[in-house]
Amino acid sequence: MKKIIYIPAAIGALAFGGVVFANTQNSEVPATNPTTNEVENQTSSNSVQENFLSFDEVSSKALGIANGTITDIELDQTARTPHYEVDIWADGYEYDLKFDAVTGEVLEQKKEREDRDDDFDDKEVGAADENLISSDEAIKAAQAVAKGTVDKVELDREDGMVYYEVEIEDGRTEHEIYVNAVDGSIVGHETDDDDDRD
Structure with a gap:
């Protein structure tokens, strides 16, 4: 009987860890977007400079x-x-x-x-x-x-x-x-x- 209790607890801990890991991964996705923004900002600054x-x-x-x-x-x-x-x-x-x-x-x-x-x-x-x-x-x-x-x-x-x-x-x-x-x-x-x- 004790074995049955430990197995669901271990599965629950793994599932919870997976959710936390997935949320951590998703929270890092926006951090890659500034590269796109930097490119856009550089492009807009270059186009402004072309007007000089x-x-x-x-x-x-x-x-x-x-x-x-x-x-x-x-x-x-x-x-x-x-x-x-x-x-x-x-x-x-x-x-x-x-x-x-x-x-x-x-x-x-x-x-x-x-x-x-x-x-x-x-x-x-x-x-x-x-x-x-x-x-x-x-x-x-x-x-x-x-x-x-x-x-x-x-x-x-x-x-x-x-x-x-x-x-x-x-x-x-x-x-x-x-x-x-x-x-x-x-x-x-x-x-x-x-x-x-x-």
Whole structure:
């Protein structure tokens, strides 16, 4: 008689364990859905980015305001309104401009007397500014090395050489490409995998 009581109890425990296991398995199913959502979010963010003005278009708008040398262009997607920030040196003044990344509307415009920092000194560059390639030409040279979205272009000087630093993101890797600002040659290329930055 005792054997009969233990067998139904063991069967009941197994059945209960099976139900708990099945519920645990079912509760994990939704956890796989975020992958689909992540793909959808990435796709929608890519489609939004496709609506952004190109660096060429923003350069043209900026140079229409201040005809000089673009020293920095950066796309800021983290702000409430994605925008480009553009710095230009022209006629002894520094222009700081912000453009809506989609419409191209000027969001902010500042003009200050030129006050270059130590690593980009007037005396070192001076009239040579006229002989520099444009930021658009630097971007084209950099994109011949790495395809992707340009995040930033900056004109800088080091060890007597003036160069553009172009940052390109291809979805997996961030590229920093250094382009000689006089002849457009590639003088450096550094990469950083997205996994390394997490």
